Amino acid sequence: MDVLSYLLIPFQQPMLILLTAVGTFAGVYVGAIPGLSATMAVSLLVSFTYGWGTYESLALMLGIFVGTVYGGSRSAILLNIPGAPSAVATGLDGYPMALKGEAGKAMGIATTQSVIGTVLGIIVLAVAAPVVSKFAVNFSSMDYLLLAVMGMMMVGSLNCKSIFRGLLSAAVGLFVGTIGMDSMTAVRRFTFDISYLNSGVSFVVAMIGLFGVSEALIQITSLDIKGVKQKVDKILPSLSTIKKYIPLTLRSSAVGVLVGALPGAGGDIAALLTYDQAKRTVKNPEVPFGEGAVEGLVAPESANNAAIGGAFIPMLTLGIPGDAVTAVLLGALQIHGLQPGPNLMTSSPDLFYVIVSVLLVASVFLVVFGLTGVKLFTKIVEVPKSILMPIIIILSVVGSFALRKSLFDIFWMLGFGVLGYFMKRFDYPVAPCVLGVILCNLLENNYRRGITLKKSIGGLVGSIFTEPVALILFLVIIVMVGTQTNTYKNWKKKREEKRAH
DSSP: OOHHHHHTHHHHOHHHHHHHHHHHHHHHHHHTSTTOOHHHHHHHHHHHTTTSOHHHHHHHHHHHHHHHHHHHHHHHHHHSOOSSGGGHHHHHHHHHHHHTTOHHHHHHHHHHHHHHHHHHHHHHHHHHHHHHHHHHHTOOHHHHHHHHHHHHGGGGGSSOSOHHHHHHHHHHHHHHHHOEEOTTTOOEESOTTOGGGGGOOOHHHHHIIIIIIHHHHHHHTTTTSOOOOOOOSOOSOOHHHHHHTHHHHHHHHHHHHHHHTSTTOOHHHHHHHHHHHHHHHOOSOSSOTTSOOTHHHHHHHHHHHHHHHHHHHHHHHHSOOSSHHHHHHHHHHHHTTOOOSTTHHHHOHHHHHHHHHHHHHHHHHHHHHHHTTHHHHHHHHHSOHHHHHHHHHHHHHHHHHHHHSOHHHHHHHHHHHHHHHHHHHTTOOSHHHHHHHHHHHHHHHHHHHHHHHHSSHHHHHHGGGTSHHHHHHHHHHHHHHHHHHHHHHHHHHHHHHHHHO
């Protein structure tokens, strides 16, 4: 059989189309619930579909994967509670749009950009899988370390009015990320002999508390303020609007594919990187970033969905999962007697192209299910706060408990909620704190691994100038430091001018 015949297999079996549709639909709504991630949903399906055929299992799981990555944007836009870590950046401008009554517009843009990003990621997966995987697998510890440093440099882009406060918030997140058993030495750190803490603190729990519960506590203090009436007369953005942001979409999708192809990175880091990139490169946005800029939705939503195709590249061609979900899918394929890796294209070419085809089908259903139910979803913002806030707290409790079925996760979530409340009250940004928790392992493990390989800190630093990728990343960081400094100086100058008036 040729490539076209493999790609048409799902269209010759209506059950595969149906299962993809069911998975995508379920994923959109599961992803909108904080704490219910794509990894969790796909993990549950592995045991549920154990006795199914390979194609049928993949169709359902891939549909869930695509749907949940997009679904996290809905709660981020409407409630400022990211349904998934990859939607943290989406809420930075999506929620301000909802506060202005533009939730329908925001969700329409998020849907179209998610679909475009998904399709572009799939195209790269189909055309350039061997090339991109070869590039990604050559990333050294120093490269990953510099990538993590680039991530930490983004604190100035995450709605930080003060660089110092942003760095302090990120430092708190890094500290939380070190709690638990050391992955390299098995030494327990900051656990205080509490066995639960051996596995560390989930960044999803931190995210739910810092964004969800803290926002609920803030809103409870102003229950008399009525919800904003939302405009949902036109959800699908015009063709001219989509064309206007195509350059940003392409740049963000390219970053999403590359970051997604890096084992252990994933859509959450890709979304944050591209949000930072957009904030630095977009000149004169109609609305400032952090106050409802459309560019602040376009960049992360394109990137986190493009990362789906990127994550499959090392998984299918090298047998190395690109993120947590593809790690679960790798196990699912092995259960069905398949071994992804360099020989996959010759031993099971049908599998590769069926995955590509199913992902494309899922992106089509994403348009359908992403644009339906928007009017009903936007009504959430108009619900009286006295009813909505308790529901948010209950959902946060359920989402936190569902992660590991542990009461300790609920306590941590509530603790982060109180911390987030005081941070917001005293004008400390919460997003850098979540960023610190997410990047901690990537930063620490590659720093220590690099020192072990290079024998010394000097050898690790010296490798920056001997490895091409590391040198490029280092130069990018220098540029980022410069622009951060200029941004801070401009903000300080404007503040002083306002005080003078």
